[in-house]
Structure formats: structure tokens, C-alpha cells
Amino acid sequence: MLGLLIGALALGGGFVGARTFVRRRLRFVAAVRRPAAPLVAGLAATAVVLPIAALPIVTVGTAVAFGVGVASGVVSGRREPGA
Numbered sequence: 295m296l297g298l299l300i301g302a303l304a305l306g307g308g309f310v311g312a313r314t315f316v317r318r319r320l321r322f323v324a325a326v327r328r329p330a331a332p333l334v335a336g337l338a339a340t341a342v343v344l345p346i347a348a349l350p351i352v353t354v355g356t357a358v359a360f361g362v363g364v365a366s367g368v369v370s371g372r373r374e375p376g377a
Contacts, residue, residue: 297351301359308339308363309370316371326372336365 312335320326340361347354 297353297356300351301353301356304343304356304360305363308360309367312339312364312367313371314367316368320371326368331372332365332368335368336361339364 316326325331340357343357343360344354346352347357
């Protein structure tokens, strides 16, 4: 049960962090508008968090959930605020 909670927190934290970063820091960067940008960001985030999966509570699923959260945060953040 604790592992599921950690996975949900990783998903939500990745989403909110990536969306905020894209909206504030990358709003004028053209590369974030490319279709592959969320995929690249999600894979990079998963690769960074994957070594933490050696801990007993954190699993590979948690790392993947974090990557999915980052990718969806990039998609959400690159939309125009009024759209």
C-alpha cells in the first residue's frame, strides 16, 4: 500500500513540477513545442530516477510513473494558458 502511495506521489509530483517548469522557464523555447519533447523528457526522467529503484519501497513502477508524470506535465505546460 505504501508503494502505491509513493508511486502516486511520484506521478503527481512529476506532473506538477514539469508543467510549472515548462510554463515558467521554457515558454519561449521552440524545442519544447516539438512532438517528441514529452517523450524525451519522460524517458530522461525515468532514466534519472531508475537507480533509486534499488531502494526497498521504490520500484521500477514508481520510476515509470514519475516519467509518465513528467511527460504529461510537459504536454500540459506547453499549451497556451488561455487554451
